[in-house]
Amino acid sequence: MNAPTAMSEPRGFWSWYFFPTASPVRLAFMRIVCAALQLLWFAEPLSAQLAKLNAPGFDHPQMIVRGFTAVVPVDALRSGDFLTALYWGTFVVGVLALVGLLTRVTMLLFALGTILQIAHLYSYGEHHHPEAAYCVFLFMLGLAPCGRALSVDAWLAKKRGGSTAAWGPDARLTTVMWPIVAIQVFLALAYFDSFMSKVVVGGLDWINGYTLQTYLLQDGIRWDRPAGVFLAQYRWAGVLFAVGALAFEALFFVVLFARCAWFRRIPGWRLVVPAFLLAGACMHLTIWIAQAAPFFQFLVLYLTWVPWERLWNRRRASSETSGSMDTAVPGPGLRTQSASAAPAA
Amino acid sequence: MRVVRFMRVLGMVDNRLRTWPGLSCRDVGNEMRKEHVIPSVVIVTVLLAQGAATVAGVVIKRQGRAFDDHFWPFMDYPMYSEAYGLPVQTSTVRLAVTLPDGRLVEADAAYMGLDFFGWRYHIVERLVAETPTGDYAELADAVEADRAEALRRIVAQVEANEGVVPAQATVHRKVYTVGDHGLTETDTEESVALSGALKTPPDPTDAERSF
Numbered sequence: 249m250n251a252p253t254a255m256s257e258p259r260g261f262w263s264w265y266f267f268p269t270a271s272p273v274r275l276a277f278m279r280i281v282c283a284a285l286q287l288l289w290f291a292e293p294l295s296a297q298l299a300k301l302n303a304p305g306f307d308h309p310q311m312i313v314r315g316f317t318a319v320v321p322v323d324a325l326r327s328g329d330f331l332t333a334l335y336w337g338t339f340v341v342g343v344l345a346l347v348g349l350l351t352r353v354t355m356l357l358f359a360l361g362t363i364l365q366i367a368h369l370y371s372y373g374e375h376h377h378p379e380a381a382y383c384v385f386l387f388m389l390g391l392a393p394c395g396r397a398l399s400v401d402a403w404l405a406k407k408r409g410g411s412t413a414a415w416g417p418d419a420r421l422t423t424v425m426w427p428i429v430a431i432q433v434f435l436a437l438a439y440f441d442s443f444m445s446k447v448v449v450g451g452l453d454w455i456n457g458y459t460l461q462t463y464l465l466q467d468g469i470r471w472d473r474p475a476g477v478f479l480a481q482y483r484w485a486g487v488l489f490a491v492g493a494l495a496f497e498a499l500f501f502v503v504l505f506a507r508c509a510w511f512r513r514i515p516g517w518r519l520v521v522p523a524f525l526l527a528g529a530c531m532h533l534t535i536w537i538a539q540a541a542p543f544f545q546f547l548v549l550y551l552t553w554v555p556w557e558r559l560w561n562r563r564r565a566s567s568e569t570s571g572s573m574d575t576a577v578p579g580p581g582l583r584t585q586s587a588s589a590a591p592a593a
Numbered sequence: 594m595r596v597v598r599f600m601r602v603l604g605m606v607d608n609r610l611r612t613w614p615g616l617s618c619r620d621v622g623n624e625m626r627k628e629h630v631i632p633s634v635v636i637v638t639v640l641l642a643q644g645a646a647t648v649a650g651v652v653i654k655r656q657g658r659a660f661d662d663h664f665w666p667f668m669d670y671p672m673y674s675e676a677y678g679l680p681v682q683t684s685t686v687r688l689a690v691t692l693p694d695g696r697l698v699e700a701d702a703a704y705m706g707l708d709f710f711g712w713r714y715h716i717v718e719r720l721v722a723e724t725p726t727g728d729y730a731e732l733a734d735a736v737e738a739d740r741a742e743a744l745r746r747i748v749a750q751v752e753a754n755e756g757v758v759p760a761q762a763t764v765h766r767k768v769y770t771v772g773d774h775g776l777t778e779t780d781t782e783e784s785v786a787l788s789g790a791l792k793t794p795p796d797p798t799d800a801e802r803s804f
Contacts, residue, residue, distance in 0.1 A: 303706050310665050374708045380666035426632045441647040442670035450676035462677040
């Protein structure tokens with residue numbers, strides 16, 4: 249690798265925030281989780297794509313579809329052959345991205361294929377929100393070195409004598425955190441947007457209790473959710489959920505400052521991020537149970553806050569310790585040494 | 594050259610920000626490097642696009658207009674933002690179509706080849722929408738045009754599925770209300786004759802591919 253060239257001096261906020269030196273494990277873990285979930289769970293079936301060919305109303309093309317059809321004719325995009333090829337092509341590169349073979353190319357193609365499929369589905373007047381941030385993250389993963397660890401690429405590189413400073417869980421890179429941090433900011437923007445919409449459109453009446461009662465009743469009846477119908481009959485539940493949701497959405501951006509020094513002076517600061525993520529998970533799961541609105545992609549993106557590299561190192565240290573115990577003659581002195589070594593590692 | 598200039602500006606902002614009290618990023622930060630240029634452009638573009646969608650969504654909604662939703666995945670998040678008062682109420686609808694031989698066909702969203710919201714709000718609700726009068730009389734033409742389009746789509750779908758032109762569509766509505774004594778239900782029914790819907794059938798293919 250060439251030595252990096254300094255383009256601005258001295259060190260600053262931008263590079264500190266988006267480009268800290270870090271292990272590639274977290275990015276690699278997110279690649280595996282996101283690719284696997286998109287392939288196995290979140291992806292719309294091919295039949296949904298093909299059904300759109302007969303549906304009326306292809307008069308709301310998304311900008312992405314407009315851009316694509318500037319190059320490829322509309323008739324080609326809206327053909328069974330193309331959509332089938334796109335679906336299976338995306339699936340194949342998705343599997344390659346999952347195992348980490350030619351990761352940067354396959355991850356980027358997987359992201360672009362997924363985005364084009366969803367943009368096509370949403371070009372008929374109906375669109376939904378849960379996939380938006382997730383697709384942006386897939387795209388950014390494709391532009392980042394997400395295959396430097398936990399991948400076939402990393403295994404091959406090590407086999408060919410690649411540097412451990414650039415490949416594998418022990419590598420230290422400055423380009424592995426930016427997609428993670430950027431999507432966290434993106435999520436905070438999305439939540440703040442939702443908060444602003446409620447304030448601007450609904451105003452103070454939004455927390456009168458009747459509003460959420462009405463939404464719970466609507467979705468509970470419409471999607472056959474007994475929990476929603478049950479909660480809709482209690483005004484206090486409407487007020488409680490409304491205040492909680494507004495507070496969560498308005499304050500979520502606080503978690504973006506968790507790395508700042510002044511944040512760490514707040515008593516109990518270590519609990520702030522987990523508390524927000526737990527509150528968000530509870531909110532989305534309640535919305536799903538009571539209103540059948542699935543925002544599971546947001547919950548997956550919450551995993552970007554988990555320090556997977558630390559868990560990985562801890563697990564590796566403990567397995568190495570237990571490995572050395574297995575090969576040694578067990579004795580009280582060795583056990584004590586191993587037990588004390590694990591937390592230090 | 595533009596990229597270099599952009600990076601210089603970014604570096605200046607960078608240096609300003611690092612002197613903010615409390616950020617204390619000197620000890621852990623990295624230098625801006627060449628490999629950070631493209632990621633920086635992506636980050637700025639993505640966050641600006643989402644920020645613009647947020648601001649535009651809020652501004653446009655304050656003006657009471659609909660936000661353009663063609664910029665997915667950069668979009669505003671207006672779900673559940675409208676406020677309601679009493680009564681706490683909702684309704685479900687069923688669309689039944691009567692064929693010339695008297696048979697009844699349930700024309701739900703799947704039958705019509707539409708998603709739930711498109712079916713309910715572009716077909717069923719438009720079919721039985723009240724024609725405005727008085728101060729809002731100028732909207733009457735738009736309501737009638739929407740109704741005619743809904744009728745046309747019902748007739749076309751039934752004809753495609755059953756091979757006959759339907760005679761009548763009936764909307765069954767069930768209203769649910771939360772009151773002091775819990776949840777109550779009331780039923781209503783409204784029928785629309787479909788025989789006139791085929792008189793002026795517009796060509797759907799032109800509209801579908803006209804972007």
